[in-house]
Amino acid sequence: MPVRAVRRRYIEFRVDADLKLTEEEILDIINNKALELYGVKGASAASLSMISYDSDGRKGIIRCNHDSLRRTRAALAMISMISGSSAAIRVGKVSGTIKGLKAQDC
Amino acid sequence: MREFIDLRVRKPSEPTEFERMILTAKEMGYRHLGVVSNSDNMSSENPLGMDVINRVELFPTSPGELLSSLSRIKNRFGIVAVSCSTKAVARQAAKDHRVDVLMFQGDLSERKIIGLDEQEATLAAGTGCSFEISAIELISASSARITKLLTLLKKEIAIARRHDLPIIMSSGAATALELREPRALSAILDLLDIGEESAFDMISTNPLSIVDRSRRKLKPSLNGAGRRRL
Numbered sequence: 486m487p488v489r490a491v492r493r494r495y496i497e498f499r500v501d502a503d504l505k506l507t508e509e510e511i512l513d514i515i516n517n518k519a520l521e522l523y524g525v526k527g528a529s530a531a532s533l534s535m536i537s538y539d540s541d542g543r544k545g546i547i548r549c550n551h552d553s554l555r556r557t558r559a560a561l562a563m564i565s566m567i568s569g570s571s572a573a574i575r576v577g578k579v580s581g582t583i584k585g586l587k588a589q590d591c
Numbered sequence: 592m593r594e595f596i597d598l599r600v601r602k603p604s605e606p607t608e609f610e611r612m613i614l615t616a617k618e619m620g621y622r623h624l625g626v627v628s629n630s631d632n633m634s635s636e637n638p639l640g641m642d643v644i645n646r647v648e649l650f651p652t653s654p655g656e657l658l659s660s661l662s663r664i665k666n667r668f669g670i671v672a673v674s675c676s677t678k679a680v681a682r683q684a685a686k687d688h689r690v691d692v693l694m695f696q697g698d699l700s701e702r703k704i705i706g707l708d709e710q711e712a713t714l715a716a717g718t719g720c721s722f723e724i725s726a727i728e729l730i731s732a733s734s735a736r737i738t739k740l741l742t743l744l745k746k747e748i749a750i751a752r753r754h755d756l757p758i759i760m761s762s763g764a765a766t767a768l769e770l771r772e773p774r775a776l777s778a779i780l781d782l783l784d785i786g787e788e789s790a791f792d793m794i795s796t797n798p799l800s801i802v803d804r805s806r807r808k809l810k811p812s813l814n815g816a817g818r819r820r821l
Contacts, residue, residue, distance in 0.1 A: 501768055521734050522782060555787065558778035562771050565730045573768045576775065 492551035495536060495586050496579050498561060500543040502572030508538040511545065514567060515574075519560040531557055536583065546586065554579065593791060595773040598625035598670065598692070598798040599646065599725060599761035608766060613639050615767040623802065625670050625761065644802055646670035648694070654683035661689045669805050672723065678705055685714035691801050692723045692759070695747070699739050707747040712754035721801055722751045724793075725763030726771055726779055744783055757800070760793040 500511065512535045519528040531553035538545035549557040561574040580586040597616060603609050616624055623642040647668040651657035657673065657680055664671065672692035675681035684690045693715055695706050707722055715722065724744060732740055751758050760780060764770045771779070777790035785793070 521737075555778050555781045558775060559781050562726075562775035562779050563730055565769070571766070571768050573771075576772065 491532075492581065493548050494551050494554045494557075494579055494581060495583050496547050496549065496554075496557065496561075497577040497586055498545055498547060499575045499577060500545075500567075500572065501575060502543070502567050502570060504568055504570060504572070505540055506543075506567065507540060508535050508545070511535065511538055512547075514564060515547065515557075515560060518564050519557065522560055522563060523556055527553075527556060531560075533557065546583065551581075593773075593795045594622045594799060595620055595795050596623035596625065596798045596802070597621050597762050597764075597770070597776075597794070598623075598644070598759055598801070599627060599672070599723065599763045600624050600770070601627045601763065601765040603765055610639070611767045612764065612770060613641050613643075615770050617641055619770065619772040621773065623799070625798070625802075627672075644669040644805075646672060648672045648674060650674045650676065651680050652676060654679050657683050657687075661687060665689070666809050669802065669809070671805075675705060681705060681707070681711050682714065685711040685720060686718060688718050690718070690720050691805055692721050694723050694725070696725075696728065699736065699743065702743060706743060707750055709750055709754070712750045712756045716754045716756040719801075719804060721757040721759050721797060722747065723759050723761060724748075724780075724783075725761055726776055727763035727765075727769055729779060729782070730769070730771075741782055748783055748785070757797040758793050759798045759801070760790070761798070 500506065516528060516533055519531055519533060531549045534548050536546040536548050558576060561576055564572065564574050566572060578586055600612060613624065617639060623644060625644045625646040627646050627648050645668050647664055649657060649660045651660055670691050671689055672694055673684040673690050674694045674696055675684055676697065684693055695702055729737060729740065748758060760776050762769060762771050762776065773794050776794050777787060780790040780793065
């Protein structure tokens with residue numbers, strides 16, 4: 486069986502804040518925090534990308550490299566303010582595939 | 592399976608917010624919470640099933656003040672934490688068996704001098720004291736401050752490890768939004784180059800052993816252990 490060169494992790498998250506944010510804004514906030522904590526090299530190694538985000542439900546799925554999962558979790562945990570208001574990003578499930586995340590829902 | 596404990600949650604003045612905090616902590620997978628309350632009459636009427644440990648925090652300015660505070664609060668709290676504001680206070684707290692947790696907070700330039708040193712680590716390890724890191728200090732720090740804070744904490748952690756002084760990690764949250772999941776606290780410890788297993792120990796086995804030790808120390812008449820079933 487072929488082995489994937491890059492292993493990914495899909496992280497389900499929820500934004501606890503009173504603000505309504507777009508997918509791009511959330512990804513910017515997460516990327517900036519990762520950049521602040523781990524620098525350009527660390528942040529780029531994580532290869533963060535937003536898979537989906539529901540701005541009404543404030544829930545989304547972000548993808549990162551398998552090796553950077555703990556760093557991504559740290560970046561998410563270190564977010565305490567969004568646009569000057571108190572906020573937090575809570576991580577739910579983590580899986581190696583989107584299908585896996587959905588399977589955990591059942 | 593690990594039992595997680597957040598040993599430092601600051602009780603908000605609003606009871607509804609406190610209830611929200613307990614519910615959030617429970618959802619996150621915590622089984623025990625150390626609640627900072629300077630009153631030993633914490634309500635025991637709460638059907639949420641969280642094990643709440645009464646914690647007192649002392650902010651003495653001199654060793655004498657620390658000693659008198661310790662005798663005043665004798666056996667009334669599950670956890671006694673001391674915020675060390677001077678070197679003399681830190682030394683006294685480290686060698687006193689009544690102190691469970693050493694905290695170093697405040698201005699970074701002062702903390703460079705006051706922070707945990709080899710002597711305090713030796714004394715504290717001998718009395719069963721622990722060194723505490725509060726996540727809120729890191730979470731709320733500005734970009735400029737966090738760099739210096741991480742450097743300081745790394746130095747203190749290295750000293751604590753050299754002397755087998757247990758290290759604990761707590762949230763220091765005062766609202767439900769400031770609480771972080773056990774895995775999130777463990778991930779934050781990645782910033783301090785602490786591996787995942789050691790990080791989990793800092794939010795489960797290390798703080799739980801303090802709670803158990805303190806339980807044994809307290810009089811049976813005082814609710815068995817300074818722990819109240821909420």
